[in-house]
Amino acid sequence: MNTTLEKYLNTVDRHLKPLQVSERVDIVKEIKSSMIEMENEQLSPQEIIDRLGAPKELARAYLGDLITSKKGVSWNKFLCLCAFYSLVGLSGVIIIPALAIIAPVFIGCAFIAPILSAVKLANYLFHLGIPYMEHVGIVLSGIVELNPVVEFLLTLIVSALLYWAGRGAWKLMLFYIKSVSRTKEKISAAD
Template sequence: MSEQIKNYLRELGGHLSYLNEMERRDIMEEVSSHIYEKVAAGSSVEEVLAAFGQPKELAQSYGGEVIAKNAAFNFKSLITMIKFYFITGMKGMFIIPIVAITSITFYASAIIIIIATIVKGVASLLGIELPIAILDFGFWQAPYWLALIVSFLVAGLLYVTSRKLWQYLQRFLRNISLKY
């Protein structure tokens, strides 16, 4: 293996350190196999490495692709995105964490609203008065059936908004990947 290729791959691996070991290994194997295929086909090492671009930019494109492909909606994805935004520049520094945190917050709020509404309803049926106010305007409190409908509508709206924000974030990350 040429010293230039070793250095290129070492630098690329350093820029992929925010990914888990398996994802990093897969990317490194893919890049090295492409490099060796092109060199074996007759291209010079310098031409091949120039075609791949700077290791940092290549790492950004692969990192964005890994995150964008992961459709999971969980805390691990959020942490990976936060690590990734550190290497994507100013846009990523603001858009990625704000949209990711807002999306997860809306998702959690939808779940909390549904749980609170169900708990309030069950408690009311059992004759227990809980200090959970559902649609209380000070001078008028909505009947439970109306509060139930409104709560589910608000929870549904928050859930749909959280999913749309998550999808926007994935498109944003794909665009970063394509850019590099």
């Protein structure tokens, strides 16, 4: 067997450390036999690794299957359930509220900032005399005094970045909720 494939197997084995030695050996033997079958089909080592995916993800999939496939009560399953609910409980208290606040605030600022910057630009161009306009926009107090035209262009760039960051935070929150839900369904289905 190729040294690249051996390294792959060692990496998978390392990520399966939470399992008992016998279960780990069985899983590694199963993966090795799959690799040998693929080698017999004239696949290159890189193609075999591409088919199997990242070693960490493969090990994680085996760990998830073992958690959800075992029937009855066992200490390992009980400890895995406790770890899952503790991790979700603690991370959910931090992740969900933070992302739920960050996402709409960033998106809202992405829409409000260009409007305010446009008002400041109009005030500058037409000499409207709107009070407190010097406090609106990108302010670098004492360092650089920006022209309102340049400031408007910079605000558009920053607003685009804020919108993408807010949208990314929203998608990340939805991904987190869906992944926790899927894992919960797997664990519930195993019972």
